[in-house]
Amino acid sequence: xxxxxxxxLRTNETDDRGRIYLGTEYANKRVxxxxxxxxxxxxxxxxxxxxxxxxxxxxxxxxxxxxxxxDEAWSGLGQQPRP
Numbered sequence: 001x002x003x004x005x006x007x008x009l010r011t012n013e014t015d016d017r018g019r020i021y022l023g024t025e026y027a028n029k030r031v032x033x034x035x036x037x038x039x040x041x042x043x044x045x046x047x048x049x050x051x052x053x054x055x056x057x058x059x060x061x062x063x064x065x066x067x068x069x070x071d072e073a074w075s076g077l078g079q080q081p082r083p
Contacts, residue, residue, distance in 0.1 A: 009036075
């Protein structure tokens with residue numbers, strides 16, 4: 001059995017069926033694979049809830065800032081000299 005050096009460890013992504021392409025260097029060989037860690041590319045519910053809360057808080061402050069800027073812009077339009 002061929003031993004794998006730690007420097008040869010690599011990260012691969014699975015396809016939509018959970019399969020990984022190892023490469024042609026492993027063709028016709030018996031390969032033992034160990035799953036060391038699994039990362040999801042989808043945020044978990046806690047992350048989504050935190051992001052939603054943050055976005056909600058930011059939207060309120062942006063709406064307040066926009067109201068102030070909008071009021072200033074409209075009042076500035078009324079003060080323009082007419083040609």
